[in-house]
Amino acid sequence: MRKNLLTRSVAVLSGVAMLTALAACGDNTAAPTGDASSNTASGETISGEFKGAGASSQQAAVEAWVAGYTAQNPDAQIGYDPSGSGAGVSTFLTGATAWAGSDAALSTEEVEQSKSVCANGTSAFDIPVYISPIAVVFNLEGISGEGKTLNMDASTLAKIFDGKITTWNDPAIQDQNPDVELPDTPITVVHRSDKSGTTKNFLSYFVDAAPNDWQYELGENWPNEVGQGAKGTSGVISTVQQADGTIGYADASQAGQLGTVAVKVGDEYVAYSAEAAAKVVDASPADETATEPNRVVVKLDHNTTEAGAYPIVLVSYDIACPAYEDANTAKFVKSWLTYVVSEEGQQTAADAAGNAPLSDTMREKVMASIDAIETE
Structure with a gap:
């Protein structure tokens, strides 16, 4: 990709x-x-x-x-x-x-x-x-890199992007990644600063899959004051690349050398792929x-439990x-x-x-x- x-x-x-x-x-x-x-x-x-x-x-x-x-x-x-x-x-x-x-x-x-x-x-x-797929991308020294993933469920992701989880070794992240030694590096959220359909698609996942942890109305503008904004997909990717501890979201075609999050679906964690995204849409x-x-x-089913489906699409x-x-x-x-x-x-x-x-x-x-x- x-x-x-x-x-x-x-x-x-x-x-x-x-x-x-x-x-x-x-x-x-x-x-x-x-x-x-x-x-x-x-x-x-x-x-x-x-x-x-x-x-x-x-x-x-x-x-x-x-x-x-x-x-x-x-x-x-x-x-x-x-x-x-x-x-x-x-x-x-x-x-x-x-x-x-x-x-x-x-x-x-x-x-x-x-x-x-x-x-x-x-x-x-x-x-x-x-x-x-919309990739959740991150830059974490010693952990991230092309093909490297961390496991997270919808609740954990929602809390990170709402500023409720603020360090990478928080138990909510560490417990889902027992084989990875996570640092206590602060998390810096990077989001779109401009009106964005990618933002709306990304946040609709939280609205549907983590309603108890995401209380904002759905829209194309970023809804809270957490982290820092960047213009366009390329702006988000560039900002995440520039600093240790950053996390953001972008069309998966531009994930490049960054680490990505495998999202929990049912009892498994699914990494993004075109095939996994297509399963959700169909x-x-x-x-x-x-x-x-x-x-x-299309009204996306973000709560799918279908094996091999990636729900952030x-x-x-x-x-x-x-x-x-x-x-x-x-x-x-x-x-x-x-x-x-x-x-x-x-x-x-x-x-x-x-x-x-x-x-x-x-x-x-x-x-x-x-x-x-x-x-x-």
Whole structure:
């Protein structure tokens, strides 16, 4: 799951530079560079300049998708700003991007707001495109390192992130790791400082699995004053790497050389993996509150006891309109999302980011939403 960080960094800088160049192409429209083309699903190519923004968790996957998509559509220029889920959705709702990536499903208010940017009286929809475990990462001298794990249950994790457990050799941690000699190093919690769908997904695990130890309302902003904040997934990882005794959370594709927590599920401790994350998603029901047309939202079962399932999972969505004022933008979005959720697109992302590809059942659901995008 670990990939070359230098390669990613170059790709990210290229994407940000492209976004700057595309800044004049707002209003959910494209700046055509030639004749508008049909959906690549019909064998034709797409041309134009298109922008997306949002979840930093999708960063490595989007880089891979852009490379794969533009190989098939060389006249398409795509920029993605990994500004975070909240920022990406806000940008989309101004009409400045064709689509958004978000680690949180749309709120009722956001669905209503989207009517001002989607055409023909329609509202935006969200579909899963990226499934990945959220790794609880730590940096502890002599203990951490790539492949190194510590066992913890939901209650212990909730208490750590709420500042109730403050040293690494606390009995609650030591008792679950009897073969490890833990130091009395103070624990420093690192959390997202920006509005984040990753935060919401992470904290929803505490809400469901440790309700007696986590009393905060669920949201995309960090709810307490414990520890220190860092912007974006890369900011959390960088901050954890810099100091001994730190602990944080991030999309597992960016865990790198840090130690990670194996989470208690039933009577066993399960380390993160794409396969373990997929088990939870496929076993989870649909969110029945997402009733608007074309929305596909998963309600994760954080209390699963299924063997080998990892319960701290991020389901990241792409957000788009069923209709756009600009026909070329509509054709691009339909073509882009078709590629992203295809077997080829999902495997391309998995190779780059180590996420779990969508199951055939989930793909069938989301393709019904994508097929509903109006292109004429």
